[in-house]
Amino acid sequence: MELLSRIFKVLGELAHLARTLFTVGMHFMSLCARSRTALAAENLFLRKQLAFYQERKVIPRRFDNVTRFILVLLSRVFAWKDALVNVTPKTFIGWHRAGFRLFWRWKLRPGRPPIPLELRALIREMSRDNPGWGEGRIANELLLKLGIQISPRTVRKYTPKRPQGQPRGDQRWSTLVANHAKVIVACDFLTVVTATFKCLYVFVIIEVGTRKLLHIHVTGHPTASWTQQQLREAISSEHSYRFLIHDRDCIFSSQLDQSITRMGLRVLRRLIGVPRLTASVSVS
Template sequence: MTLRLVYRFGCLLLGWLRLLARSSAAKDVEILVLRHQLSVLQRSIPKPVFTRGDRAVIAALVRLLSKRHRTTLPLAITPRTVLRWHAKLVARKWTYPPRRPGRPAKPEALRALVLRLARENDTWGYRRIHGELLSLGWKVAASTVWEILKEAGVEPAPQRADRSWARFLTAQAHGILAVDVLHVDTVFLRRLFVLFFIEHGSRRVHIAGVTRNVTADWAVQQARNLLLSMEETRTAGIRYLVRDNAGYFTEAFDAVFTAVGTRVVPILPGAPRMNAIAERWVASCRREATDRILITGERHLRLVIHAYAAHHNEHRPHRSLGQRCPDGVGTPEPPAADDQSRVIRRDRLGGLIHEYTQVA
């Protein structure tokens, strides 16, 4: 034990004597390196973490030490560590910003159009939508359409089909035509009759005629005039005719429509709700026009009823049509209003009905 202690003291004495031979500058650099390492170890528990400033300071101080002193000094880093730091700096300088691999991002306009086609056509699959896009000038692959639908969570065509009653009745309405008679009492207490037809799908009203006495022959002739005035495509689309059981709706009247492939559906006695669309138009016409005007005669009623029908078809909004008028369903939406927009008024029936239009 005594010899071991003598040996340890001898080694320490030789180390102290060797320090006397070193310059004060080398001692100061070594002290700075050791102090900086100690500060890093104190704030980094359990593993030391060197910041960019730490790396720069230690690398600069170690460079001031001689090679012999660097090998004997207990450093927390090795030459390989310094070389690794330098390699990272070189890589950071000459490495370009990372770019996403693969195809470029899809245009937002294309994504919106694909989702719109899928939403408005629930029976269209991605192949059908792809074909429609090609006809619209979009040069994309079918897989791109499939990816857009998948990312948006849109189910395939058979699963996303809308089978609700509202969708079913809306689809059936485009092939239904209703007929009814509106009666108006004049100021001289004479009753006049208005025969009209209304399309369930578009809510468009057709005024067939005005008369003092509705007869079977007159009703048949008005039905023929209606079919002649309508376009062939619209006539061919009429699948059902809804009418009441009045005496002037005879077999000859029904034959006019059955000749073009239309099935006549008479309503049940005492059930006016089976012809609700026509009854609703009668109520609107009375409330907005005929009940607010004193009708003097047949000619006057004809002018009033045609003016109101034109208002109904060309301007009056309908909730079932998305607040659009029957003639404006297929037209572009009006421009968005701003502070510079002007609104003008157009009067019908001598100012009884007001229509408003936006002008530039």
């Protein structure tokens, strides 16, 4: 009986050893199938936590913001949940959300400071005394005669608005679009920020009259030639459109506009202050 018990004990230990070796072998094979970047990121992720654990034995403290940022970046390369030891997954996800909040706070930071009150009054006076002057003319007059450099957009911001009820002297942009909506296509770029804070550009082409989505493509580095190729793929040579609307972004160069004209389309550059195409895309 004693001999049998020893035999069963040895067999149990051998079975446990076989199961352990099989588990370790499968884990090793899965690691071999992973990329070197993921393995290096996981190794550094674990080393950072080990270093923090050893430092915490000497001086009790929490993760600083720099270490949190590094761990969040490393976690984007591999499955981090099994490698997280020092904090809970809920806390770690909170760090990631805090990083997104900081990123968008930086993106939405205030722009230029407001101009002095005296200059605002001067812009209003020049606009009232010279009804035929636009914001560009007023900005040039300020630069040439007073040496004050100011953007036409800033001039438009402080120019007196048309009194309510007074008819416009020109055709509204919305009227133009409504009259020719069926033969107008519009294109624009949307920006999307990934989980790794990488900015991607989404190029969208829609039919204005029906809000039909004609084309959509994503790239990390948009160029004029890339945009031209997308337009060729979206709009066939036998199209019935007459106009194409785009904004005044530098990517829509004169060469690109010439190629659009050769496609049989008249380019309409969107006026400053006109609602963005992205609003139409979100509605559709």
